[in-house]
Amino acid sequence: MNSNIEIIDSIIDLKAEKEAIILAHNYQIGEVQDIADFVGDSLQLSIKASRAHGQMIVFCGVHFMAETAKILSPDKKVLLPDKNSGCPMADMITASQLRKLKDEHPGAVVVCYVNTTARVKALSDICCTSSNAVNVVRSIPENREIIFIPDKYLGDYVQRQTGRKLILWNGYCPVHAMIDVRDILEIKKEHPNAAVLVHPECTPEVIDIADKVASTGGMLKYVKASSKKDFIVGTEIGIIHRMKRQNPHKNFYPASGRTICPNMKLINLEKIFWSLEDEVYEVKVPTDIIEKARAAIDRMIAIK
Ligand code: SF4
Structure with missing residues (x-):
């Protein structure tokens, strides 16, 4: 298999054969977001998992999110394409x-x-x-x-x-804690009219200079409704892929070059394909814990 198109076609075929859906978090890499049936924040993904049809959920996110999907859909097989994608928090x-x-x-x-x-x-x-x-x-x-x-x-x-x-x-x-007020103020010098959006996982000092404090889902809504053209984005940079897709004429600047969650970036198209083909890595939660x-x-x- 030598191109993204071939992998994407194979994923689509396997998905149909195995009655699977692919859920992806807003922090996943762009090509994973693009192949997913649904992309969202933790709450949106939880609700989607609880209402999912089919036999299988391929969860493109980190381990606790896949566990949550299993808790909400215990009869389905829940797969995490990379078993090392955990969350330090x-x-x-x-x-x-x-x-x-x-x-x-x-x-x-x-x-x-x-x-x-x-x-x-x-x-x-x-x-x-x-x-x-x-x-x-x-x-x-x-x-x-x-x-x-x-x-x-x-x-x-x-x-x-x-x-x-x-x-x-x-x-x-650790990713949000790295966002620094001084970095945001530097970007503000070049883009003085930009709205500063930050996630509530940021430090209080960063939150205090924000125009909007919101989850990733809340940020997307804010950007769509705003008459502003420029936005400084204080969360993991994966969200900028969706922001650009939904608002091609607006500009987005990461609050810091360091806001990359390495765990969220472990999943790619090849791993989704292998996950569907070999049905790995299955996330299991004991029944008493599920209840x-x-x-x-x-x-x-x-x-x-
Ligand atoms: S960005 Fe990464 S480390 Fe931070 S809470 Fe999300 S998964 Fe965990």
């Missing part, structure tokens, strides 16, 4: 660390960012994504203590938006 809290934290705060409601393992979700009361974290926290009665894991920066943003005091964990996304984690995800989906 999700690995920053383990189930035993969360158990200990819960013991220290008995009665606290546990809100867990979707960037966590299935075992951590199973110990949590409700999940959230970057697009609904504020609403999820607002849905919790005022008199309840809240543990928010694992992202301290998203947690800090939610605290500031809701006025609620949260018990935070010391987790963070408990599903309850936390369903509570989140009900809030949106």
Whole structure:
């Protein structure tokens, strides 16, 4: 097989034969986004996985996302085309660390960012994504203590938006933590009218200079509706592929040259082809974990 066209044709044939759908996160490389049946942020992908038809889901993202798809569609075979695509933030809290934290705060409601393992979700009361974290926290009665894991920066943003005091964990996304105010201000000098869009996984200093704080899905909506021509994008650079496709006459500047998530970039067309052909790498989650984690995800989906 020697060209992208041949690989794409083979993927399309295998997809039909195996009744598979391909879901891709906004941070995937362009050619993976282009072959996917659906591209979106974590919340959109979770909802899509819960309503997917067919026998198989090929998940182009990182491991916790494929686990979430398995939890929401336990009867389907869920495949991750590269078994090494993990998320360092999700690995920053383990189930035993969360158990200990819960013991220290008995009665606290546990809100867990979707960037966590299935075992951590199973110990949590409700999940959230970057697009609904504020609403999820607002849905919790005022008199309840809240543990928010694992992202301290998203947690800090939610605290500031809701006025609620949260018990935070010391987790963070290394890619978003690298975005620096000084880099954004430098780009602003050249493009003074550009709108600054940042993800809530960024540091509070970066969030403070943003025109819009949003999930990747929220950023796409903002760009489409905006009359501005120029945008400085403070999240993983994969999103710029979709921004350009949807808005060919607008200009997008990455907030930093370093905002590349190496885990998100592990998947390519060849790996999707092999994944479908050999049905690898299957993501499995024990039934008892699926049941408990599903309850936390369903509570989140009900809030949106
Ligand atoms: S961008 Fe950050 S949070 Fe997302 S997968 Fe990569 S390391 Fe994890």
